[in-house]
Amino acid sequence: MATTPPARRSRWAYVVPLAAAAAGLLFGISASVSKGTDLRPGQVSLxxxxxxxxxxxxxxxxxxxxxxxxxxxxxxxxxxxxxxxxxxxxxxxxxxxxxGLTPVKGKGVKVTLDDSRRTVKDLPEEGNVDWLVVHQQDVQAVVNALWHSGATSMMLMDQRVISTSAVRCVGNTLLLQGRVYSPPFTITAIGDPATLVKGLDNDLDVKDYRARADLAGVTYDAKTVDADFPAYSGSLNLRHAQPAK
The missing domain is CATH 1.20.5 (Single alpha-helices involved in coiled-coils or other helix-helix interfaces)
Structure with missing residues (x-):
């Protein structure tokens, strides 16, 4: 009498138990590492x-x-x-x-620049969204006008401005000597207040910004102050320099 050979077991009979065992091991490791917390952190706030x-x-x-x-x-x-x-x-x-390595006090001028609270719909027909924010060139225009008008010392936000200071903007934030600032931006200079204000009034780039202030609502405010500056305390290293010609 012929006998029927035993049926061969499918490979899945071995794979499925192994996969289940591996999954269980991974779940156990995850539980041990996370200790009940989320292994996937939430969205990082910029x-x-x-x-x-x-x-x-x-x-x-x-x-x-x-x-x-x-x-x-x-x-x-x-x-x-x-x-x-x-x-x-x-x-x-x-x-x-x-x-700029010593503290200094004196009469001066403080200029405040800030983004507009208006929307694009509030702008004239020729306006665009760039009119609504303070840009790097706007801050630089005020800084340059104050130096050209005889400022002897200057602060941008809460930092002394020295020969190696660079004004840079990333989006609508200001990057100065490794630190980031949001508007409003303040520039304070020590010098003869009347001369400094006159220099700001006559500077073409500052005039352009003030025209935007009227049309788009960005802030421009200049006032006389009694300034008290601390000494500069940041790095004095020069990365690149060459003699002026």
């Missing part, structure tokens, strides 16, 4: 990222200032025995005020 970056920059600037102070103290301690150190310290002290 404002939060910027704020955290600002905090880090402030901390690094504070650490750098502490190290510079320590170096100065060590240099002063050794200066009496070194004519070269004394001469270098004397030269540094002489140029410190012009370099």
């Amino acid at each position: 404002a939060g990222v910027v704020e955290e970056a600002n905090r880090k920059v402030l901390g690094q600037q504070h650490d750098a200032q502490g190290l510079r102070t320590e170096i100065e103290q060590l240099s002063e301690r050794n200066a009496p025995g070194s004519s070269e150190l004394r001469a270098a310290a004397s030269r540094a002290d002489a140029i410190a005020p012009q370099a």
Whole structure:
């Protein structure tokens, strides 16, 4: 009597249990790692990222200032025995005020620039969305006009402006020496107030911005103030420089 050979088991009979075991292992590892929390973080807030970056920059600037102070103290301690150190310290002290490395007070002018609260629908027919925000060239125009009008010292937001300071905008935010600022933007300069205001009134680029203020509602406000500037405390390193021709 012929016998029927036993049926061969399908490969799926082996694959399915193995896959189930692997899935169970992965679930167990995920539960252990997450400890009940979501392994997929929620949407990252850009404002939060910027704020955290600002905090880090402030901390690094504070650490750098502490190290510079320590170096100065060590240099002063050794200066009496070194004519070269004394001469270098004397030269540094002489140029410190012009370099923005000492506090300064005086009469001056404070200019505030801010984005418009209007919408594109409120603009004249020839207007566009760019009219509604403050741009890098607007801030730079005010800075240049104040320097050209005889400003002796300047602050942009809460930072001293020195020869290596660069005004840059990313979107509608201002990037200055590693820190990010949102409008309104303030530029404060020490100098003869009447001369500074006259220089702002006569500057063509500032006039263009003020025309936009009338048409689109961006803010332009200039007023006389008693200014009190701290010494610049950021980095003085030059990355690129060449003699002026």
